[in-house]
Amino acid sequence: MDAEATTFRARVTAVHKNRWVIEPGDQAIVSNRLDEDPVVGDWVIAERHEALCRIVEIEPRTGLLTRKRPGDVANDAVVEQPIAANVDLALLTMAVDDDFSVRRLERYLTLAWDSGATPVVILTKADLADPWQLDDRVSAVDTVAFGTECITTSAHTGAGLDRLRALLQHGMVAALLGSSGVGKSSLVNALAGVDLQVVTDVRDFDGKGRHTTTSRRLVELPWGAYLVDTPGLRELQLWADEDALVDSFPDITDLARECRFRDCTHESEPDCAVTVAVADGRLSEERIESWRRLRRELAYLARRIDPAAARAERQKWKSIARSRRALNKVRPE
Ligand SMILES: Nc1nc2c(ncn2[C@@H]2O[C@H](COP(=O)(O)OP(=O)(O)O)[C@@H](O)[C@H]2O)c(=O)[nH]1
Ligand SMILES: [Mg+2]
Numbered sequence: 001m002d003a004e005a006t007t008f009r010a011r012v013t014a015v016h017k018n019r020w021v022i023e024p025g026d027q028a029i030v031s032n033r034l035d036e037d038p039v040v041g042d043w044v045i046a047e048r049h050e051a052l053c054r055i056v057e058i059e060p061r062t063g064l065l066t067r068k069r070p071g072d073v074a075n076d077a078v079v080e081q082p083i084a085a086n087v088d089l090a091l092l093t094m095a096v097d098d099d100f101s102v103r104r105l106e107r108y109l110t111l112a113w114d115s116g117a118t119p120v121v122i123l124t125k126a127d128l129a130d131p132w133q134l135d136d137r138v139s140a141v142d143t144v145a146f147g148t149e150c151i152t153t154s155a156h157t158g159a160g161l162d163r164l165r166a167l168l169q170h171g172m173v174a175a176l177l178g179s180s181g182v183g184k185s186s187l188v189n190a191l192a193g194v195d196l197q198v199v200t201d202v203r204d205f206d207g208k209g210r211h212t213t214t215s216r217r218l219v220e221l222p223w224g225a226y227l228v229d230t231p232g233l234r235e236l237q238l239w240a241d242e243d244a245l246v247d248s249f250p251d252i253t254d255l256a257r258e259c260r261f262r263d264c265t266h267e268s269e270p271d272c273a274v275t276v277a278v279a280d281g282r283l284s285e286e287r288i289e290s291w292r293r294l295r296r297e298l299a300y301l302a303r304r305i306d307p308a309a310a311r312a313e314r315q316k317w318k319s320i321a322r323s324r325r326a327l328n329k330v331r332p333e
């Protein structure tokens with residue numbers, strides 16, 4: 001090794017094709033000794049050789065937010081695409097207009113709980129709805145999000161931004177997740193106070209809801225919190241372990257404790273407490289249908305990918321994330 005090399009710790013703030021931006025530092029390349037590529041949010045060890053920085057190590061992650069890469073399902077090759085590592089808050093964004101869907105929110109919650117991040121529901125474009133309509137939306141969120149915080153915002157009027165700012169504390173990393181056009185980039189700009197992200201006029205979306213976006217990066221807010229804006233995607237594709245549903249469907253998890261079989265799928269097993277709850281109206285048909293659909297999807301994903309090693313790695317940081325959340329719950333404000 002080069003005698004003049006200096007080693008330092010840095011965070012990956014942007015990923016381009018074969019180039020990583022690290023802070024402190026600048027541009028870096030990745031050592032071919034690494035088994036995987038660093039992603040935005042990763043803490044890394046880098047070496048500087050004169051003008052060149054090389055990432056030589058990725059520190060253990062507290063979580064990894066991933067989605068299924070769209071368009072790869074047809075040929076059975078399911079690919080996991082990381083969005084960001086070590087994300088503290090997953091901001092699940094939906095507009096209060098026709099974009100709003102409780103079923104989609106169940107998906108987002110599942111993906112978030114699986115990632116190690118704490119979910120927060122962000123309803124956008126509040127200026128487009130009547131007050132009674134907003135109340136309806138918030139109540140609908142409550143039926144699937146349970147204690148998860150829900151903030152109603154408008155990038156245009158500034159409503160709700162103070163609450164959001166208060167959540168995004170110094171040093172925290174938050175990822176904005178949601179379909180194209182819901183106003184994620186507008187929120188970033190409103191919080192930053194300057195136009196950092198390209199806001200696309202809704203009329204510029206093509207029929208598939210795509211538009212051009214910049215590469216993925218961490219945006220630093222003036223008070224030292226970081227945001228990841230996910231590039232335009234019509235739909236966020238689900239990626240999670242099957243057991244993610246335990247967290248995202250706590251009502252069903254509670255009921256399932258009374259099922260006769262521990263691995264009850266709540267389809268047609270005898271003495272299924274979930275089926276009974278649906279029959280007597282304590283659990284809605286839509287809710288259990290949603291659970292079944294997601295479970296099938298996740299089982300399908302698990303059959304396609306799931307090298308044992310990757311699974312063990314995920315389990316490791318997931319248990320770290322769980323105990324961290326438990327700590328956060330008991331810690332006084
Ligand atoms: N009425 C209203 N429109 C908004 C708001 N935020 C964003 N928009 C509009 O929604 C469109 C998409 O916004 P953009 O931030 O690019 O969404 P992104 O694809 O989620 O990043 C643009 O035409 C914005 O002007 C809002 O709070 N209220
Ligand atoms: Mg955008």
Ligand SMILES: [Zn+2]
Nearest residue numbers: 259264266272
């Ligand atoms: Zn059951």
